[in-house]
Amino acid sequence: MGGIAHAQQQGDSAEDPSTLILSDTLHYDDLKRQSVFTGNVVLTRGLMKLTADKLEVNEDEAGNQHGTAIANKGKIVTIRQERPETFDVIEGTGLRAEYDSNKSQFDLIGQAVVIRYICGKQFDTIRGERVRYNEKTGVYQAQGGANSSAPGGRVRSVVEPRSKADAAVAECRAKGNKKAKQTNG
Secondary structure: OHHHHHHHHHHHOOOOOOEEEEOOEEEEEOOOOEEEEEEEEEEEEOOEEEEEEEEEEEEOOOOOEEEEEEOOOOOOEEEEEEEHHHOEEEEEEEOEEEEEOOOOEEEEEEEEEEEEEEOOEEEEEEEEEEEEEEOOOOOEEEEOOOOOOOHHHOOEEEOOOHHHHHHHHHHHHHHHHHHHHHHHO
8 A cells, every 4th residue: 555655645745735535445556556446436635626436546656646537437527626825616527537646737538527616606617528727837728529528529618807707816805804804803
């Protein structure tokens, strides 16, 4: 269980939060540095949560982890990433998800949808066959294809103007300051 223990030990630093994975079964191969979790998989890593039917995690020599999450037929993989400093929540769904800890990015593949919420309100939606989101940079990339969640196999993006997003963050921040003053006052 070296890879799992290693992931949990790294949780001491602010940049590398601990990882908790719940599942019905686990197969760990120390030589291959590979963990395979199956059945009702729930991964929580810092402010990110992933749910799937199967999760395979491989670790390289440097300790970077690459995971592939798969949904059973008729189900989806979900990812939820909270970013409290900007009052954002990113929610994504797809038939499969891939995560690269070294790049801090995830790809949703097959019927992919990524939605950005600000202060609980839906702002941006991106649909495609594949949608990539980088947690560090906030950059999205999408491509269409036969298994796109958008009509005609295309990419479909609905993005609110930056001014509306900035106003929503300011409003949320003001509400937070009022609550803090009421609690402390």
